[in-house]
Amino acid sequence: MTTTISSVASPPLSAASIEAARRIIAAHSVLDGAALPILHALQEAFGYVPRECDPLIAAALNISRAEVHGIISFYHDFRRAPAGRHVLKLCRAESCQSAGGTGLAERLLGRLGLEWGGTTRDGSLMTVEAVYCLGLCACSPSALLDGEPMARLDDSTLATVVQEARAA
Numbered sequence: 001m002t003t004t005i006s007s008v009a010s011p012p013l014s015a016a017s018i019e020a021a022r023r024i025i026a027a028h029s030v031l032d033g034a035a036l037p038i039l040h041a042l043q044e045a046f047g048y049v050p051r052e053c054d055p056l057i058a059a060a061l062n063i064s065r066a067e068v069h070g071i072i073s074f075y076h077d078f079r080r081a082p083a084g085r086h087v088l089k090l091c092r093a094e095s096c097q098s099a100g101g102t103g104l105a106e107r108l109l110g111r112l113g114l115e116w117g118g119t120t121r122d123g124s125l126m127t128v129e130a131v132y133c134l135g136l137c138a139c140s141p142s143a144l145l146d147g148e149p150m151a152r153l154d155d156s157t158l159a160t161v162v163q164e165a166r167a168a
């Protein structure tokens with residue numbers, strides 16, 4: 001079965017969700033270096049950082065929307081759309097790259113029709129994200145699947161991961 005393209009659109013936030021976001025931002029904006037705690041809290045609450053929150057964060061921290069966007073873009077942990085049912089984080093750091101991780105990732109993304117950070121459309125099955133060193137360098141290439149470490153990956157292992165995710 002062919003899996004098609006990526007980027008699940010982020011749904012518009014309800015009035016209640018915007019109010020919840022306002023409360024989260026207000027609760028964290030008093031902290032030193034409040035931007036990251038706010039973004040982490042929003043992602044924890046919504047599963048991603050909704051774009052509607054950008055102007056709220058900017059106003060609370062007295063920075064521009066572009067600065068908010070810049071922070072979100074800089075850190076790989078933040079998503080702009082809901083993730084799929086499963087999140088596969090493939091390591092892109094040096095040890096995993098030199099152990100074949102780059103080609104492995106390219107082939108997987110190609111098979112799924114995704115770019116980094118993308119989510120498959122077949123029921124939002126899987127999101128594939130980059131991560132930079134999981135401390136499993138001795139067992140490269142490595143990844144996290146839904147937070148569980150996986151090591152010594154190859155094409156066959158990843159194909160099985162996708163197949164099992166689809167069946168789950």
Ligand code: FES
Binds near residue numbers: 092096134136140142
């Ligand atoms: S470089 Fe991938 S786990 Fe360390």
